Structure formats: C-alpha cells, structure tokens
Amino acid sequence: MNQSKIKRDPEGTRRRILLAAAEEFANGGLFGARVDQIARRAETNERMLYYYFGSKEQLFTAVLEHAFGALTEAEKTLDLNGIAPVEAITRLAHFVWDYYRDHPDLLRLINNENLHEARYIQKSSRIREMISPMVATLSSILERGQRAGLFRANVDPLRFYVALSGLGYYIVSNRFTLEASLGRDFNAPSERAEMVRMNTELLLAYLMRK
Structure with missing residues (x-):
C-alpha cells in the first residue's frame, strides 16, 4: 500500500495494524509476535x-x-430489563460462555497477559472501565x-461474575489439553x-434461596 493512501486514511491504517497485531499476539504472545510480520x-x-x-x-x-472493548460492545446488545431474574442470569451466563467459545483469541490474549502478571492491563484504566x-x-x-425472594442475600456481584466467567473460560482455554488428557472433546456440540446445562444448574443451585 502506498504512503499517500496511508496518509489519507490514518484510522484505517491504525485499525489494520490493531487487527493484524491481535492475530499475531494471540498466536505468538507478546514476545513471539514480530513487528515486521504485523506491519x-x-x-x-x-x-x-x-x-x-x-x-x-x-x-x-x-x-x-x-479485545475487551469488543466484549463490552457485544454485551450491550443484551436487553435484560424486564426479564425475570432467573432467566436473566441464565441468558447472561450463556452469553458470556458463547462469547468465549466464539472468540478463543480473547482467551489466548488473556492467558498470555497472565504470564506477564497483568503488567499491561495494569497500565490501562480503560479495561477496568470496560468490565464495570x-x-x-x-x-x-x-x-x-x-x-423477589428468589436469590440468596449477600451475593457479591464481582465474586459471582468471576465464578460465572470461569465456568465458561476453562473448557475453552484448556480445550486441547482436556481432550489429550481426558480423551473427550468438550468443544463438540453435544458435549458443550x-x-x-450442568454449569447453569451449578450457578442457579448456589444462587437460589432455599
């Protein structure tokens, strides 16, 4: 692409770099990705x-x-106002789990960032704002x-979100090691x-008032 076109479309150039880098970082991590290949x-x-x-x-x-911004934008398409609480929790959980399934690159990026002890997320106030x-x-x-008397009292939303997220995260991020060690593909439609179903029941069993 010639330089004059780059100058005429700075936002397009920036977006192409970002998308190319996302793929390279997801595949090779921060240290494995090459700047010349991204360019x-x-x-x-x-x-x-x-x-x-x-x-x-x-x-x-x-x-x-x-990557986190894309998750936040997708979450905004959920309209859970007026939905009964049990159904709303179920829809929210299924949305998060489906998003992880459909965006494994996000999980690979997070796994790589954990190797760096969240050094780069800590430098971004925007990511914390996106999760809120x-x-x-x-x-x-x-x-x-x-x-409504349906849910137990004193449920910490952040802890519950972490538990909810983890139920969907683990089987996607560990799909290949689970299959290799246990002999079962948890990404197969019937298994998933x-x-x-089981994870939904686990969440609701904890949440519902006895």
Missing part, C-alpha cells in the same frame, strides 16, 4: 506502527483494550432476584450442550 499483515510498514502505537508493548496494551458495565448488569439482576 506486513497490515499492509503498512514498521515506522507507521511505531507512529500510531509508540512501541510493541503499547501496541499489545491497545490490542487488549480492543457487565458487573453492573449482573448487580442489577441479583438485586431484582433478592427483592451438556456442559452448559
């Missing part, structure tokens, strides 16, 4: 990459922000369920359906 995928050059993002590490942070709406949605559902 090549984005049909630009390394100079433009540094111009827009400053450094490889800053680009990695931007990729994490973009999901937790706020969950808090609202929990409050409605408690007022059974896991979703």
Whole structure:
C-alpha cells in the first residue's frame, strides 16, 4: 500500500495494524509476535506502527483494550430489563460462555497477559472501565432476584461474575489439553450442550434461596 493512501486514511491504517497485531499476539504472545510480520499483515510498514502505537508493548496494551472493548460492545446488545431474574442470569451466563467459545483469541490474549502478571492491563484504566458495565448488569439482576425472594442475600456481584466467567473460560482455554488428557472433546456440540446445562444448574443451585 502506498504512503499517500496511508496518509489519507490514518484510522484505517491504525485499525489494520490493531487487527493484524491481535492475530499475531494471540498466536505468538507478546514476545513471539514480530513487528515486521504485523506491519506486513497490515499492509503498512514498521515506522507507521511505531507512529500510531509508540512501541510493541503499547501496541499489545491497545490490542487488549480492543479485545475487551469488543466484549463490552457485544454485551450491550443484551436487553435484560424486564426479564425475570432467573432467566436473566441464565441468558447472561450463556452469553458470556458463547462469547468465549466464539472468540478463543480473547482467551489466548488473556492467558498470555497472565504470564506477564497483568503488567499491561495494569497500565490501562480503560479495561477496568470496560468490565464495570457487565458487573453492573449482573448487580442489577441479583438485586431484582433478592427483592423477589428468589436469590440468596449477600451475593457479591464481582465474586459471582468471576465464578460465572470461569465456568465458561476453562473448557475453552484448556480445550486441547482436556481432550489429550481426558480423551473427550468438550468443544463438540453435544458435549458443550451438556456442559452448559450442568454449569447453569451449578450457578442457579448456589444462587437460589432455599
């Protein structure tokens, strides 16, 4: 791509770099991804990459922000107002689990960031702000369920979100090692359906008032 076109479309160039970097980082991690390969995928050059993002590490942070931002935008399509609390919790859980299934690159990026002890997420206030709406949605559902006498009291929304998230996260992020060690593909449609059913029952069994 010639330089004049790059200059005429700075946002397009920046987005191409971001998307190319997301794929490279998901596949090779921060240290395995190569700047020259990212630039090549984005049909630009390394100079433009540094111009827009400053450094490889800053680009990695931007990729994490973009990935979490996409999750937040997808969550906004959920309209759980007026939905009965049990059904609303179920829909929210299934949305999160389906999103993980459909976006394994997000989980690979998170796994790589855990290797860095969240060094780059800690540099981003935006990511914490992105997670807040999901937790706020969950808090609202929990409050409605408690007022209706359906849910147990004193459920911490953040802890519950972590538990909910983990139930879907583990079988996607560990799909290949689970299959190799246990001999079962938990991503197969029938197996996944059974896991979703069981995980839903686990969540509700904890949440429902006795």
